[in-house]
Amino acid sequence: MTQEHILNEIRKNVIQGRRNAEDEGLDDELAGEPGVEELVDQALEQNIDPQEILNQAISKGMEEVGVKYENGEYYIPDMLAAAEAVGAATDRLAPYLEQDNQQKKGKIVIATVEKDYHDIGKNIVCIMLKGAGLEVIDLGVDVPADKIIEEAANREANLIGLSALLDTTMGYMESTIKKLEDKGLRDNVKVLIGGAPTTPEFAEKIGADAHCRDAFEAIRTIEEEETR
Ligand code: B12
Structure with a gap:
């Protein structure tokens, strides 16, 4: 063939x-x-x-x-x-x-937000980011903001990736960022968001660092961030 x-x-x-x-x-x-x-x-x-x-x-x-x-x-x-x-x-x-890069380029905690069970896109992003040399901690689906923040803090991640596919769950991205601010942890991490209903405008509105249309954009964004 x-x-x-x-x-x-x-x-x-x-x-x-x-x-x-x-x-x-x-x-x-x-x-x-x-x-x-x-x-x-x-x-x-x-x-x-x-x-x-x-x-x-x-x-x-x-x-x-x-x-x-x-x-x-x-x-x-x-x-x-x-x-x-x-x-x-x-x-x-x-x-x-997935490559077993000795020198990891960064550590990302990634999750589909609370009450959202869509994980196909998130899983693809996880695989691609591992392939690009990042350490990826995948928390799965329906993950409450507190859990995401706790894991990111405990594992000393420098990135958080949030996925949402529903209009009704996008708001949990905003509350996750708000909680990060409330806990004084916002400056420790960059927050990347993705998922079909999300847009760059929405990312800006909720105070995320970047919106990524797909895994390639996520890799580009992270690499640009590193060289800054
Ligand atoms: C498959 C699917 C399901 C499957 C999910 C299976 C699974 N394991 O994920 C099942 C059947 C379970 C499902 C259920 C539901 N679904 Co559904 N589902 C879809 C569908 C058809 C495809 C989504 C998908 O996998 N796309 C392919 C992947 C590769 O694309 P992606 O997710 O967008 O991901 C890419 C980018 O967005 C980005 N990305 C994604 N996440 C992240 C995260 C980060 C950090 C980064 C950087 C990038 C990134 O990179 C990815 C790779 O390129 C969409 C339709 C659509 N056109 O999107 C509806 C859709 C999302 N579902 C919808 C609905 C309404 C539901 C249900 C409420 C249906 C119901 N009545 O029960 C439930 C909700 C369940 C829940 N609480 O989560 C609606 C949402 C409408 C809205 N805007 O709110 C959609 C849009 C369909 C529609 N037009 O009505 N669904």
């Missing part, structure tokens, strides 16, 4: 929510055909760049799933199937993206 073909197959299988050859798929009966696990293995064997696999196939597939959900074509169980396929694919890719 050519690189283009294999990336396209991975993207299609994310949309079909197929982890492996045993899964049927959401629209078609595809059992027996390779799923994302087999396809990612094959792509890695063909020396396709793991970052290309992540960005051109996995993220693209998930974006299309988002569109299908918004059109009413997909429902929540379909999104979950796609999310599981993404999880299976990123598990396979992680060892190739």
Whole structure:
């Protein structure tokens, strides 16, 4: 298979929510055909760049799933199937993206804020930041502000990354920053925010240091910060 073909197959299988050859798929009966696990293995064997696999196939597939959900074509169980396929694919890719850099470039505590369970984007950011040489402490989803602040202080992190995908949970980013200020810890950390509903304007409004559209922007922002 050519690189283009294999990336396209991975993207299609994310949309079909197929982890492996045993899964049927959401629209078609595809059992027996390779799923994302087999396809990612094959792509890695063909020396396709793991970052290309992540960005051109996995993220693209998930974006299309988002569109299908918004059109009413997909429902929540379909999104979950796609999310599981993404999880299976990123598990396979992680060892190739994470480098064991001796000299860590910084330490980031990262979490999806309280009452928000979306973690696909956050997990991708974690993998990419590890790959870029940062020490990443991932606190998971639905994490209260106090917990995020406590971990950042105890682990002496110089960065906090907050993810929110819901209009109703974005406000917890603001309260996290407010609590950091109240505890006199705001100057110890840079706060990066991300997630589909967030914007640079929102970041400025709540006093975050930066808004990052994706993992690449996060890496750029952190590297620029270091050279300052
Ligand atoms: C998958 C998904 C789910 C899955 C989540 C599975 C999982 N394990 O994450 C499930 C089915 C559980 C789910 C549930 C719900 N969801 Co939902 N979900 C989505 C969907 C389709 C895709 C999100 C996604 O994974 N995108 C792909 C990733 C790669 O992109 P990303 O998250 O944006 O991340 C990138 C950047 O934003 C950035 N980034 C993200 N975080 C961070 C953090 C930092 C520090 C940095 C630097 C960068 C960064 O980098 C990432 C990589 O490039 C979106 C639709 C959409 N178009 O976004 C709806 C969506 C977010 N969900 C929505 C809703 C309403 C819900 C529910 C309330 C539905 C319901 N009625 O129950 C629940 C809420 C559950 C909860 N309390 O959290 C709405 C939110 C509307 C809004 N603006 O408030 C959306 C937009 C769909 C819609 N149009 O209605 N959902």
